[in-house]
Amino acid sequence: MKHHILVIDDDVSLRRVLEYNLENDGYLVQTASSGEEGLELFQQHKPSLVITDMKMTGMTGLTVLTSIKERSPETLVIILTAFGTVDLAVEAMKAGAHDYLTKPFNRDELRLTVKKALEFKGLAEENRRLKVELSDRSELRTMVGASQQMEKVFGVVRKVADTEAPVLIMGESGTGKELIARSLHANSSRREGPFVAINCAAIPRDLLESELFGHVKGAFTGAVRDKTGKFQLADGGTLFLDEVGELPVELQPKLLRALQEREVEPVGGTCSYKLDVRIVSATNVNIEKAIEQGSFREDIYYRLSVIPIQLPPLRERSGDIPLLIRYFCAKHGGEKVTFEKAALVALVNYPWPGNVRELENTVERLLIMRDADLVRLDELPGKFHEHRVSTASVLRLPEGGYSLEQLEREAVVESLERNAWNQAAAARFLRIPRHTLMYRMEKYQIALPAGARRGTAAE
Missing domain, CATH: 3.40.50.300 (P-loop containing nucleotide triphosphate hydrolases)
Structure with a gap:
């Protein structure tokens, strides 16, 4: 993509020379004969770089610089000054100019100054994009x-x-x-x-x-x-x-x-x-x-x-809760922290109206308030005790009856999901030997989902 440069100068000959040299270097150039015209073009086209003379009839280059910086602080401005007016260049630099050229200057000086300015702009944009990309990867x-x-x-x-x-x-x-x-x-x-x-x-x-x-x-x-x-x-x-x-x-x-x-x-x-x-x-x-x-x-x-x-609410994917708890423990400095089985069950059974955000806040609070690296059931706030599942409420069979095989299959799948497809943990959850669980998985053709990994459940 070509860089767009706006040249503002009331000297028609210098303006044409600048336009010719910059276009030969591959830039898209627009010119203005006054500060007023230059600001109007700037407003319409938002160029990458502005080159403006310091002393012009009517609006001065310093006024142009100040107006551009008020409207677009990220736009770079190069000031042109006459020999012996370095004090004006210093004033312009204080007002936000990126660089200045002292007249008379040759083509090489112009090319180098413009190139350095645009490289600076490119580095600033790349730095911003890298920060965004790193943030994206962190979020992933x-x-x-x-x-x-x-x-x-x-x-x-x-x-x-x-x-x-x-x-x-x-x-x-x-x-x-x-x-x-x-x-x-x-x-x-x-x-x-x-x-x-x-x-x-x-x-x-x-x-x-x-x-x-x-x-x-x-x-x-x-x-x-x-x-x-x-x-x-x-x-x-x-x-x-x-x-x-x-x-x-x-x-x-x-x-x-x-x-x-x-x-x-x-x-x-x-x-x-x-x-x-x-x-x-x-x-x-x-x-x-x-x-x-x-x-x-x-x-x-x-x-x-x-x-x-x-996106499903957390209550509809409770099998992910142990994985999320382990992740949030690591994120908040609790890599060595584990959860008592009864505490983990209470967290899994809670409906989580605030979803994953509420779960993270809860884990962070438990890590701060814990007395040891084992979080016990009695350390959980009262709302989690209210939602503990009793044996009398596990089944709610329909009036018309239900297939025992289907019920068994659903129990096996849910236990695997709750334990992040860790077969040993799922077998303990169902209180059966692991080989029995594997037999049931083969019988009902229950396969590990693509992308899931065994052995990652919080135990």
Whole structure:
């Protein structure tokens, strides 16, 4: 991709020389004969680099520099100064200029100064992207689960990650929707680009449009400088619209246009910007019900949900709880900590309304408050004792009867899932010898799910 450079100088001959030399070096160049014209072009095209003369008729280079830095602090500016006015160059550097050239300068000086400036910009962007990628990889390691439900989710993620298809992740709060979104980004061809997240429910309605699409200086009271929106920040990467079901109805048409046309127009602006962004969204509300109630547009729903992913609540994949407990113990410095069997059973049987997030908070609290490296049942808060399963409540058979073989098969599968497919632990859970468990697995054709590993249960 060619770098876009804006040259501002009221000297027509110098302006033409700069344009000629920079274009010969492969840059896309625009020129302006005054500071006023330069700022207008800057507003429209957002160049990678600005080169401006210090002394011009009308608006000075210092004023141009200050205005650009107010609107876009990350834009680099090179100042041109006459020989003997180094003090002005120093003043410009204090005001935010990246570098300066003293006239007269030759072509090699110009090429070197521009090259160094753009290399600096590239390194800054690469540093930001590496931080994002490292964050993505860190988040990937938190995707823990061997249950059939999660294996299905992981299978969908593997299939669609490296596509451009919009994904809608649905599930209760705390089930890990953002982790799935980050995994989709980290396993895509966009992994080198930014991952930008915005919670549509956490930002006041009157500010959300500006956060999404940006605004220009003076668009409304308090808009003292240009603001780049999340869509533009995500250009070349992934935009994660969290809690998209809470998006105000009045903003939905503008979102639909951005999705359809792949372009956005900042609040108060007159120009639209083409974007290359993949959209991943998430919600914990029933979107279909919201459509019936008129609070969410059906056409946006179909745009966002080309690939729907439903995350199960933790209570529906209780077999993953021992794995998650072990992971959170390691994450919070409790690698040597184990759980008494009765305590582990109580944690597995708890319904976890806050899902994985609540489980992590509970494990962290238990690690802090423990007296030893064995967490006992009596150390668990009272709510876990209320949900302990009694032998009288294990079975709830239907009135019409039920197959004993099917019942036995379900008991074997559930015991394996609860113990992360550790056969020895599952056999102890069922109070049968291991060879008997293996016989039942062969009889009912129960196989280890793809991706699951034996011997990982918290015992």
